[in-house]
Amino acid sequence: MSAIGATVAMTTPASALSWTCKTSSKTIDDAGYSGPWPDNWDFKVKVCAARSGGYVYGKATLSWDAPPSYSGNTSTFDAAQLRLVLVRPDSAANVKTATYNIEYKLEHSNSAGNGSWTTPTIKAKSSKRVYADTTLRLDWNNDGKAYRNYEFAGTRSV
Numbered sequence: 001m002s003a004i005g006a007t008v009a010m011t012t013p014a015s016a017l018s019w020t021c022k023t024s025s026k027t028i029d030d031a032g033y034s035g036p037w038p039d040n041w042d043f044k045v046k047v048c049a050a051r052s053g054g055y056v057y058g059k060a061t062l063s064w065d066a067p068p069s070y071s072g073n074t075s076t077f078d079a080a081q082l083r084l085v086l087v088r089p090d091s092a093a094n095v096k097t098a099t100y101n102i103e104y105k106l107e108h109s110n111s112a113g114n115g116s117w118t119t120p121t122i123k124a125k126s127s128k129r130v131y132a133d134t135t136l137r138l139d140w141n142n143d144g145k146a147y148r149n150y151e152f153a154g155t156r157s158v
Contacts, residue, residue: 019059020050022154023046025045026150027040027042032142037067041070042066043063044062045062045152046060046061047060047152050158060082060118061118062082071110071111075141077106078139078141080139081099081102082099083134083136085135130157131155131156131158133152133154134154135152
């Protein structure tokens with residue numbers, strides 16, 4: 001068999017990309033609890049963006065440290081999501097959005113109340129510059145409100 005005249009399509013695996021990342025953190029109070037016990041959660045998000053040819057990629061790692069009493073407490077949230085977005089800075093248009101349900105992950109931390117989770121890599125076709133951004137969306141149980149949005153720092157444009 002001859003390879004003459006054949007075209008082979010190559011794709012760049014996400015692990016081989018040159019990532020631009022930004023890490024930011026927030027301490028967030030459990031809005032559904034006002035008792036005497038500690039109830040602040042420390043969240044850290046590392047959001048990353050990369051480019052290869054006409055494609056852009058994004059991923060994020062969420063880490064948390066809650067009081068140990070929250071480990072296994074399945075009534076902390078009514079819902080929880082991490083939203084990852086690839087955004088064009090010249091128009092603020094979303095190129096790609098992925099929303100991940102993370103309630104189970106948060107409510108099933110290790111025995112110390114800690115945990116970490118990385119999103120799958122998202123990919124979009126774009127010839128324009130983009131950056132990756134995240135929003136942590138928490139719907140605290142017993143707070144009388146729906147989702148509260150917590151913004152974290154985005155990456156620089158790629």
